[in-house]
Amino acid sequence: MLANYITRVHHVAIICSDYARAKAFYIDVIGCTVIAENYQSGRQSYKLDLMLPDGTQIELFHFAAAPARPSYPEAQGLRHLALSVTDIDAARNALIAKGVSCEPIRIDPYTQKRFCFFADPDDLPLELYEV
Template sequence: MLLSSIHHVAIICSNYEKSKQFYVDILGLEVIHEEYRKERDSYKLDLRIGDHSQLELFSFPNPPKRPSYPEACGLRHLAFRVDDIQQVCQKLTEHGIEVESIRVDPITNKRYTFFQDPDGLPLELYEE
């Protein structure tokens, strides 16, 4: 096999501070490194997800909006594995984040649901 795992996923946000607060304070991702790149007028924030994955959060001046939800070509959504989907949904709801009803995957019989980040990026919770 050529590929062994996903190292990171990169997201460009429209409001860096709002997205940083969402991913760090609400979702609880750990900050690895944060840097302001003056030549690009851009922040780059590396966040840890579990033991082996990372999320890179970027800010750029005037990024284009996502074409549609969620059926635009390219990344459809980002899914996070969770141990207790009900607990995570409750925490998100307490922070005013709208979460769809929990569904059951007909193939795996695992529970999952969707919510959005501050820019409307579709995010999934998938219970293991």
């Protein structure tokens, strides 16, 4: 079984509409570290490799002609990206201090864990999930 060989999620790939705005958000607001940044002139595309503190990576792409997301958040495909936090109140307050709008904290009825949603500059739904 494949699951016997999987150790963790390596990366999540995101296509953004405004490269500079998304880059600033994931570095300055989320706090990702830059691993590498590349521009492919033939494709007129950017790829920014970012890392979260646990080693999980985010690949941030920009393609000039990428279509917009069809709906929020119930479109087929990635529903949301959840980030584990140890103190959801402090994490949410840090986002709000950076001007990011956050939903109220809710409790998952199945796990009893606290969570809340916010969005990146392209309205990609992101979640804080307290562990």
